[in-house]
Amino acid sequence: MVEMACRNCRQIFDIPKGIPHICPNCKLPTLTTEWSGLVVIIDVEDSVIAREIGATKPGRYAVRIGR
Numbered sequence: 001m002v003e004m005a006c007r008n009c010r011q012i013f014d015i016p017k018g019i020p021h022i023c024p025n026c027k028l029p030t031l032t033t034e035w036s037g038l039v040v041i042i043d044v045e046d047s048v049i050a051r052e053i054g055a056t057k058p059g060r061y062a063v064r065i066g067r
């Protein structure tokens with residue numbers, strides 16, 4: 001498994017090696033291993049961080065995403 005973050009929605013996913021790197025949220029090949037900083041969002045409604053990074057559902061999110 002590889003932890004990859006989506007450039008689009010910033011969510012982090014455990015992606016098995018050897019499968020196409022498609023974000024399950026966006027359905028786009030926007031996943032990257034070039035990310036740093038991890039925040040866990042539990043309550044989307046009541047989280048300043050969630051609003052700041054644009055998280056719409058609970059999960060793990062990358063703070064910084066490279067190119």
Ligand SMILES: [Zn+2]
Binds near residue numbers: 008011025
């Ligand atoms: Zn995404």
